[in-house]
Amino acid sequence: MRSFLALLKRDMLLAYRQGSALTMTLSFFVIAVTLFPLGVGPELNVLARIGPGVLWVGALLACLLTLDRIFQADFEDGTLEQLMLGPLSIEFIVLTKIIAHWVMSVLPLIAITPILAISLNVHADGIWAMIFSLLIGSPVLSLIGAVGAALTVAMRRGGVLLSLLVLPLYIPVLIFGVASVEAAVALMPMAPHLMLLGGLSLGALVVCPFAAAAALRLAVE
């Protein structure tokens, strides 16, 4: 348990120290979302209609940017193989890194979503639904993303391939996430969508650490 906390503390410390990476992700998310009104036009009712979708797609793509650094940094300087020689099993190491990535990269995205939601004229309780759906659905982004990152860690130009591998698997999260926000805006019950999102997250929590660990083993060989 002490080594789990040590690794978690170290990863968060590193993410905090390299704050620039986080600001870049947040600024990408803000810029990407503000492009839409410029492209689609300023009519508020149109923006309100496409708001939830734009925010979810923006959050998803911003999260994608941070994925390849999960294992790449440790793989390049030899830390990853030392971690694997430590007491923690590889699955646990992967889980720790996913938690660190989720807290340090995905939570800040969720934190600034309300401000952007207001700029897209999303209805008030739609913003609450947006935060809930992001909170429940975003673990899947980190989990499946970690599998993609582990697969591409030993590749030459892994970044491009990472998005091709991971985005198709993000589609269910996107669909249920946006559906729950639209249900909230239309004053319909959003519980079923959120429950499905929760199911996706739990399912990913069970499968992805093992898949990512298997992918890491062959990368370190």
Next chain:
Amino acid sequence: MSLYAQSLTCIRQDRLIFNAVDLSLNPGEILWVKGRNGSGKTSLLRILACLLKPATGIVSWNGTDIEEDPEHYKENLQYVGHQDALKMAMSARENLEFWSDYTENSTVDQALDAFQLQPIADHPTQILSAGQKKRSNLARLIACPAPLWILDEPVSSLDTDYIGLFKDLLEKHVRNGGMALLATHQDLSLSRVRQLDLNQISEVAR
């Protein structure tokens, strides 16, 4: 506490690296793995550090195959590879604190003293020289004590007086009942050294 490997074969990217390597290592001994570049020194060490699966052959620690109980075997070994396992954004002290925390030890200060790293312990490793980085990496051997040391070119970027320092530490480790597997080109003229020359083995395998 003895390491024993039988008929190890290594295939990397469909290429036969070495074939039918046997070795044994007992407490108080150093095995010096020699061989020209590409003869598989690093691959052999990585197989023994269970970072690489051999195509055939078994490695056993205290008589039990390491595949059956890798956790126990990993607790007893420390591997120093070509790369310095240091995070550049953290200082040498923070790195060593993490490693000793991670392997549930607490011997950071002895490690820093052993490699005379106290003066530069708090600078970010980014600005350290190659030799200082290598010493910070080697300091992990003291920060996380383990009976078996697997060292791949440990003294490659050290200058002469620090090589002497490392030699004494290595011999002290072996005198206290530890053991070491060493792959290097420099002749460290260590006492109680056995040699394993991969060149002859790869010739036979052709």
Next chain:
Amino acid sequence: MNEFFEMGGYGNFIWSSYGLSAGVLIFLVIISVRQLRQVERDLAPLEETRRSFRKRPVKEGATS
């Protein structure tokens, strides 16, 4: 006869989908066969040297 090709006004949709299907599948067959020929052509000389290598007295312990 051309009434047959007319296909009740939808001729071009039907024939283009059939034509495209045939085209893509035949293209796939041709590529696969050509790749196979290429590999066999590259392999032939190597197999030859291996067979001659085996006829000479085999060095002790050499891989078969």
Next chain:
Amino acid sequence: MAIDLHKYANPTRFLRIANAIFPWSIVTTVVLLATGLYLGLFVSPADYQQGETVRIMFVHVPAAWMAMSVYSMMAVSSAAGLIWKHPVADLSAKAAAPIGACFTFLALVTGSLWGQPMWGAYWVWDARLTSMLILLFLYLGYMAVWGSFEDQSKAAKAAAILVLIGAINIPIIKFSVDWWNTLHQPASVATMDGPKIHSSILTPLLIMGLGYTSLFVTIFIIRVRTEILGRRLRMLRVNQLQE
């Protein structure tokens, strides 16, 4: 004493079986496709609702069937490759991927060509077509993984992991796309089912399906031979350097 390096480089048993059934698969493919096309184009009547365009179904539906069954076959053989380390398993998955991708592409294009006369638009975000499009991305991702590893045995394991993750996700994606489709169901769109399948349409459809399957087997044998000989070539070339 030295291991026979070429043991798993020339799995003769697999090649022998493949060579034996190869001529037969060519014959069955030609026969099945000929009868299927003949029945489909000449014999079966035009549909009372869709008229002649229903004939596109004979090319569209078999392609869609093959797209999905090839992916599941790849998942099964990759799992075999990972679990039992069967040397030919991952090569057969690699050989099948491009064929599956072609079938998926054909299903998409013929689907949109069928959509134009029926709904007046080449691309309608219909649940089935959308799922097929996502399946195409999975195929492209799989093939890209093979291309980006130097070490082929690593590429095999990475691709196997990816196709298994994909296989787990396909039902979830299918379910979520159907869910999404019912949420945004524009009233007017008739679904792809079209008429209740009448036997005069069903028989050519099944024959075309079998024809596509045996066509897949034929191309598959060619591609697997290429992969196996390719690996043997790499091995000989690499080891020849040492001799």
